[in-house]
Amino acid sequence: MRPINLLILGASLAAAPLGAQPTIATPRDSAIHVLNRLAYGATPGLVDRIAREGVMRWIDRQLAVTTVDDPGLGGVLARFELLRTSQEKLARSYFEVQRERRADRRQAAADSAMNTMSPEERQQRMPPEARALRGLIAQAPQLVMVRAVASDHQLAEVMADFWTNHFNIFIGKNVARVYLPSYVEETIRPRIFGRFEDLLVATAESPAMMVYLDNAQSIMPGARPDRGALAGRRRRAMVLEERRPTGLNENYARELMELHTLGVDGGYTQKDVTEVARILTGWSVARPAQGSGFVYNGWAHDRGEKTVLGAEFPSGHGKDEGMRLLGMLAAHPSTAHYISGKLCARFVSDAPPDGCVDNAVGAWKRSGGELREILRAIFHSPDFWAQANRSAKVKSPLEFVVSAVRAVGGAPDTTPRLAGAVGRLGQPLYQHTAPNGYPEHEKDWVNSGALLNRMNFAMQLAANRLPGVTVDLDRLLPATADHAALVDAVDRLVLGGKMTPRTRSVITEQIASITDPAQARAVALGLAIGGPEFQKQ
Amino acid sequence: MTISRRIFVRAGALGLVSFGLDPLFLSRAAYAATRPAALPPSRRTLVCLFQRGAVDGLSMIVPHGEEQYYRERPRIAIPRSSVVDLDGHFGLHPRLAPLKPFWDAGSLAVVPAVGSPDGTRSHFDAQDYMESGTPGVKSTTDGWANRYCQNAREHTDTPFRAVAFGPQLPRIMAGTAPALAIDDLRSFGLGGRSGNSDRLSRAFESLYEGSATGLLATSAEESFEAIRMLKTANPSARSAEHGAAYPRGRLGDSLQQIAQLIKAGLGLEIAFADMGGWDTHVNQGNEQGQLSLRLAELGQALAAFATDLGDGMRDVCVLTMSEFGRTIRENGTGGTDHGHGTAMLVLGGTVAGKQVAGRWPGLGAEARYEGRDVAVTTDFRDLFGEILTRHLGARDLTAVFPGYVAGKAPGVISA
Numbered sequence: 001m002r003p004i005n006l007l008i009l010g011a012s013l014a015a016a017p018l019g020a021q022p023t024i025a026t027p028r029d030s031a032i033h034v035l036n037r038l039a040y041g042a043t044p045g046l047v048d049r050i051a052r053e054g055v056m057r058w059i060d061r062q063l064a065v066t067t068v069d070d071p072g073l074g075g076v077l078a079r080f081e082l083l084r085t086s087q088e089k090l091a092r093s094y095f096e097v098q099r100e101r102r103a104d105r106r107q108a109a110a111d112s113a114m115n116t117m118s119p120e121e122r123q124q125r126m127p128p129e130a131r132a133l134r135g136l137i138a139q140a141p142q143l144v145m146v147r148a149v150a151s152d153h154q155l156a157e158v159m160a161d162f163w164t165n166h167f168n169i170f171i172g173k174n175v176a177r178v179y180l181p182s183y184v185e186e187t188i189r190p191r192i193f194g195r196f197e198d199l200l201v202a203t204a205e206s207p208a209m210m211v212y213l214d215n216a217q218s219i220m221p222g223a224r225p226d227r228g229a230l231a232g233r234r235r236r237a238m239v240l241e242e243r244r245p246t247g248l249n250e251n252y253a254r255e256l257m258e259l260h261t262l263g264v265d266g267g268y269t270q271k272d273v274t275e276v277a278r279i280l281t282g283w284s285v286a287r288p289a290q291g292s293g294f295v296y297n298g299w300a301h302d303r304g305e306k307t308v309l310g311a312e313f314p315s316g317h318g319k320d321e322g323m324r325l326l327g328m329l330a331a332h333p334s335t336a337h338y339i340s341g342k343l344c345a346r347f348v349s350d351a352p353p354d355g356c357v358d359n360a361v362g363a364w365k366r367s368g369g370e371l372r373e374i375l376r377a378i379f380h381s382p383d384f385w386a387q388a389n390r391s392a393k394v395k396s397p398l399e400f401v402v403s404a405v406r407a408v409g410g411a412p413d414t415t416p417r418l419a420g421a422v423g424r425l426g427q428p429l430y431q432h433t434a435p436n437g438y439p440e441h442e443k444d445w446v447n448s449g450a451l452l453n454r455m456n457f458a459m460q461l462a463a464n465r466l467p468g469v470t471v472d473l474d475r476l477l478p479a480t481a482d483h484a485a486l487v488d489a490v491d492r493l494v495l496g497g498k499m500t501p502r503t504r505s506v507i508t509e510q511i512a513s514i515t516d517p518a519q520a521r522a523v524a525l526g527l528a529i530g531g532p533e534f535q536k537q
Numbered sequence: 538m539t540i541s542r543r544i545f546v547r548a549g550a551l552g553l554v555s556f557g558l559d560p561l562f563l564s565r566a567a568y569a570a571t572r573p574a575a576l577p578p579s580r581r582t583l584v585c586l587f588q589r590g591a592v593d594g595l596s597m598i599v600p601h602g603e604e605q606y607y608r609e610r611p612r613i614a615i616p617r618s619s620v621v622d623l624d625g626h627f628g629l630h631p632r633l634a635p636l637k638p639f640w641d642a643g644s645l646a647v648v649p650a651v652g653s654p655d656g657t658r659s660h661f662d663a664q665d666y667m668e669s670g671t672p673g674v675k676s677t678t679d680g681w682a683n684r685y686c687q688n689a690r691e692h693t694d695t696p697f698r699a700v701a702f703g704p705q706l707p708r709i710m711a712g713t714a715p716a717l718a719i720d721d722l723r724s725f726g727l728g729g730r731s732g733n734s735d736r737l738s739r740a741f742e743s744l745y746e747g748s749a750t751g752l753l754a755t756s757a758e759e760s761f762e763a764i765r766m767l768k769t770a771n772p773s774a775r776s777a778e779h780g781a782a783y784p785r786g787r788l789g790d791s792l793q794q795i796a797q798l799i800k801a802g803l804g805l806e807i808a809f810a811d812m813g814g815w816d817t818h819v820n821q822g823n824e825q826g827q828l829s830l831r832l833a834e835l836g837q838a839l840a841a842f843a844t845d846l847g848d849g850m851r852d853v854c855v856l857t858m859s860e861f862g863r864t865i866r867e868n869g870t871g872g873t874d875h876g877h878g879t880a881m882l883v884l885g886g887t888v889a890g891k892q893v894a895g896r897w898p899g900l901g902a903e904a905r906y907e908g909r910d911v912a913v914t915t916d917f918r919d920l921f922g923e924i925l926t927r928h929l930g931a932r933d934l935t936a937v938f939p940g941y942v943a944g945k946a947p948g949v950i951s952a
Contacts, residue, residue: 173661251675259676394753424704433665433708436676444678446752448696448760449706449717455727455741502747510740527740532749532757 025387027051031058032496033390036537037347038062038379039154041403044476047496059379062155063372068189070151077146079414082139087182087207090136091292094178097130137177140184141419141429145412148402159192159371160184161398162346164430166339167203167260168437169212171430178292179208180430196339196369197330200260204326205294207285213252213435216284218277220302221247246300253277255435261329263338268309275306279313279325336364340374345440347378349389356383391536394442397425399537400454404461404529407494410471417468425453446535458530463522477525479517483508486517486524494528503531581852581887581929582799584792584808584842585682585709587668588835588859590816591660593873594880594911595865596828597633598649598893602626605900609866612823613873619824623647627893631824632833635840636884643890644843644850646949650878650898651920652861652913656906658875660816663860667917668708670938679712681937682807685925686714688936695804696763702791702810709809715759722794723773726764738764772797781845784837788812792842799849806929815859818872839884854885854928854950856921862911865900876910881920887928889951895920919944 025033031050035042038059050058069077077083104127126134148157164184171177187206191199203209210216223246253276257268282301286293296319305315311328313321329335340360344352356378363370363377378384395403401422405412412418419429426445432438439445460466464473473479477489487507491499507527514520528534596613600606601620620628621637627649629636639645655672657663666672670681679687686699699716701707706718719725727741728734738761745757775797783789791810798805814831821828835857843850862879878898884890895915898904906912918938925931927950934943 170661173659255675426705428705433661434669434676434678436678439678442752443713446756447706447715447717448756448763449719451753451756452725452727452760452764455737459728459737500748503744506740506744506747509743510736523740527744530741531744532753535753 025385025390027055028496029390029498030055030385032498033385034059034379035154036391036403037384037393038158040148040158040399041406041537042496043406044409044493059155062153063193063376063379065153065156065193068153068156068160068192069147070153070156073147073151076150077143080139080143080146082136082143082181083185085136085181087179087186087293088291090133090178090181091175091288093129093133094175095288095292097127097133100127100129133178137171137181138416139414140171140181141422142412142414142416143184144398144429145402145418145422146414148398149405149410149412149418155375156192159375160189162343163188163192163199165432165437166342167199167209168432168435169208169430170433170435172433173212175292176208176212179206179211182206183208193372193375194370195330196335196364196371197327199371200330201323201326203260204256204280204283204322207292207294209252210283210285210294213255214249215252215280218249218252218281218283219246219297219300220278220281223281223300223302225297225299248274248277248281250274250277253280256280257329259436261338262332262334263341266332266334266338272308275308275313276325278302278304278306279308279321282319283322330369336361336369340364342440343374343378344383347375348381348384350393350441353383353386353389356381359383391533393537394446394535395537396438396440396445397422397427397450397454398429400535401425401457403537404458404534405469405471407529407534408461408471408473408525409476410461410466410469412469415468418466420468421457421466425457426450451535454535455526455530458528458534459522459526462524462526462529473521473525477521479521481517483511483520483524486511486521490521490524490528494525495533498533499528500533503528503533579804579806579929582805582808582854583924583929584795584810584853584855586788586835586839586855586857587664587707587709587809587811588815588857589660589664589811589813590859591663591861591863591875592815592859592879593817593821593828593863594649594859594878595862596630596821596823597832597882598623598647598880599628599630600626600649600897600900601628603900605865609900611867612871613821613826613867615823624893626897630829630832630836632829633836635836636882639840639843639884640891644885644888645890646883646888646892646894647880648883648895648915648920648947648949649880649893650895650911650913651881651915651917651947652878654913654916656877658861658877660860660875665708667858667860670918670921671940672917674940677939680707680709681921682709682809683712683714683716684937685807685929685931686716687712688933689929689931696759696766697798697803697805699807700795700798700805700809702794702808707809707811710807715756717763719794721790722767722797725767766803770801770803772801772803775800777841777845779844779847781841782837783841783845784834786834788834789838789841792838793845796842796845796849799846799853817863818868818874819870821867821872839882843884851886854883854887854924856924857882858917858921864909865905865911866909877906878911878913881917883920883924883949885928887950889949892949894947894949915947916941916944920947920949923947923950 028047028051031047034055035046151157169176169180169183171180183206187202191202250273254273257266258264262268282297284295284297286295298318301318303316306313308325340357341352343360344356348356359377359381360374363373367373383389422429427438464471477493480486487504491497507524510527511520511523514523596615599615599620601617602625607614615630619631621631621634622628623640636645653663653666653672655666668680669677671677682699694715696717699710701710701718703718704720706716710716726734727737742761745754749757777783777793783793788810795808817828820826839855846853858881859879862876863873864876868874898912898914904912918941922934922938922943923946925937
């Protein structure tokens with residue numbers, strides 16, 4: 001059994017690199033393909049609408065979006081209090097909660113009853129402010145879900161996900177959680193179709209990144225704030241400040257080159273990492289009393305001369321040399337190549353073909369890193385349309401969950417439950433701890449436990465028992481005793497009418513003995529969503 | 538130095554990709570093709586238990602022979618009178634007393650000053666390093682337990698070769714080798730505990746048999762194989778033996794289910810469970826108090842596990858780990874802050890027990906790490922590496938702990 005499978009697979013693998021086969025794609029096929037890659041899948045009727053409009057015209061419209069948020073989503077987004085809460089307010093409330101917690105601890109030190117409480121019990125005794133803050137932050141991943149499911153600016157949402165993942169932040173790292181919402185809303189989202197350099201600079205000037213990768217603590221060895229900078233602070237705070245350990249922290253410097261720009265093979269050395277860290281000393285975060293925003297501390301900056309990738313940075317400079325460095329990294333050919341490869345892996349193939357990467361790099365050079373033009377080049381690349389690359393990528397858990405909910409016209413509520421489902425499938429949003437972000441390759445998503453979880457998710461959704469999502473199945477897929485008609489309708493809804501004969505026969509066979517039409521519908525729909533074809537895009 | 542190491546690691550994986558073939562697919566295909574000829578699954582099991590939040594090693598394995606210990610901790614030291622003495626210098630926390638019989642029987646060893654060569658005091662970074670197995674290197678994508686499975690190919694894979702108990706696969710098991718995250722054995726599979734799970738399994742299985750290709754097909758096959766194996770072996774039906782009493786809670790549940798998997802003979806080679814609540818900045822307590830409650834749960838769970846398995850412990854090794862230790866001196870709120878070296882326990886039939894392993898640096902000012910913490914005299918990779926090599930039979934650790942130059946093995950495994 002296995003050897004036969006392998007032979008067939010071997011043949012198709014060998015054929016793949018030969019490129020586009022002369023299969024004629026219909027406008028509907030092309031619409032399905034762009035909805036799989038530039039969007040989170042089709043909603044009911046969308047394939048036909050795009051096929052009628054013209055696929056290239058639809059792509060141009062997606063690229064021409066000027067506001068990231070779909071205006072049609074206004075009403076839904078208004079229900080997210082997080083969007084109305086400033087970073088400053090979140091930070092203030094975070095530090096207030098921390099202060100209370102410390103006071104509680106002092107209190108507890110004198111109160112022996114606290115000694116015997118378990119962490120769970122103490123959690124339940126969490127003060128209302130702490131609980132409110134936690135609830136607000138929990139809206140961040142759910143916002144991703146609501147936008148991805150319902151926005152008509154689908155490519156914008158895909159790119160927002162791509163760039164927040166490229167410039168990954170882990171929400172669980174200390175104060176990073178209060179910076180994350182503004183990082184997403186103000187740092188990343190407004191710049192997804194702009195110049196790469198602007199996006200890079202914005203992330204470098206974000207408190208979230210400075211805290212997450214420890215640059216906020218990177219101080220020229222031995223440097224001390226001058227008295228002026230400490231004026232007005234309490235004596236204790238001043239003493240603490242004087243004792244603050246100093247020294248370079250290379251975390252951000254290293255990831256800036258390895259993950260954000262040049263790529264690991266981009267041609268830099270450990271010496272370059274140290275020099276970049278020196279250039280970025282002083283890029284930090286302001287104290288809570290001063291709004292907790294990004295700050296450049298001149299006193300912490302190393303003003304000596306440095307050399308990065310052979311370029312000299314003369315002594316006596318401040319923040320300006322950091323800006324020069326970011327510009328240099330953004331314009332470096334390794335950066336164009338590395339990020340083009342990542343974009344092609346997302347849009348074209350897990351192993352992106354050279355031709356497509358070259359097209360993207362060409363657009364990068366011509367446009368000076370205009371992300372919109374780079375995307376356009378990818379979407380016009382023959383590799384993007386090649387038959388071998390269609391339905392060839394496995395969906396990530398986020399893509400799977402969102403596309404399933406979209407397929408059945410579901411509407412998520414504002415509770416974190418749908419985001420929780422993505423987490424249970426292995427991709428908890430904003431919780432990837434390492435700075436490299438979630439991976440793009442199928443090997444990272446396909447394993448036996450994860451696959452069973454996807455099947456269970458599909459059955460729950462198809463039975464309309466998925467918490468946090470409303471589905472009107474009776475409208476979209478009326479229960480019927482006519483099984484052939486039912487399977488046809490499921491095929492149209494979930495697989496764009498491309499269900500394989502084998503899948504059709506298995507589903508038909510499975511529902512044959514079910515007399516209750518609603519149950520037959522749930523089984524047919526669940527098998528289609530949890531089956532192999534819907535795992536692909 | 539760091540960089541060249543990372544380039545090496547990545548280049549290794551990319552090298553295969555550049556042939557246009559997916560190394561994982563090939564390797565899984567290779568498993569399938571060679572399955573009948575391969576050796577049977579390993580009979581040995583390693584159980585890793587992560588104490589998240591940094592356990593105070595000095596309360597777990599108490600250096601009661603050291604005056605300095607009592608001077609530094611006037612409120613939270615464990616009084617000599619209640620320590621369960623091990624060797625005249627060290628003793629167990631009184632709540633770990635259920636482990637004393639295993640010490641006496643020679644199947645428990647303690648390593649009192651083990652940890653990471655990296656000095657971070659961030660829980661997040663230190664846990665990450667201990668699970669990735671690459672201290673100081675942040676962008677390692679997989680965990681060391683998974684890399685062990687990727688590289689130690691002498692045993693056949695069963696779907697239960699690497700199992701983590703919890704809702705998600707932890708970092709330590711992330712990677713290209715198959716690994717299962719199981720929240721609860723009793724509801725593993727399709728349709729939860731509902732009546733129609735068999736029918737659903739059959740339906741999905743025929744769907745994937747007919748239409749899936751590549752990795753989707755092999756993974757689906759593994760899934761349904763796992764479901765079938767569980768159904769046949771029915772490990773959940775095995776109740777605790779020899780009078781073992783697991784404590785209530787997640788840790789006891791996880792260890793009991795690990796014991797069930799081992800008894801069912803499903804090929805479990807590496808199991809993982811974790812427990813939180815160790816970050817005791819305030820009111821840590823001594824023989825009473827919050828830390829003592831966590832230790833009581835740990836002691837009871839480990840003792841129940843070893844009792845339950847009985848003779849089966851012959852092939853099992855349990856290793857506790859925690860991201861770092863805590864300050865030697867108690868702080869102003871009756872607790873301890875983030876430190877460096879900590880203690881780990883090694884329990885099982887292959888363990889060279891009844892010994893305090895690794896060099897003890899002492900608590901004196903000159904011996905401390907950064908003047909405040911227990912120094913690390915055993916790199917955690919020296920300990921983990923020895924267990925992988927001598928307990929599980931790993932032949933080569935270079936891929937499991939990339940960039941690591943083997944140090945002195947603490948000598949905790951006897952056979």
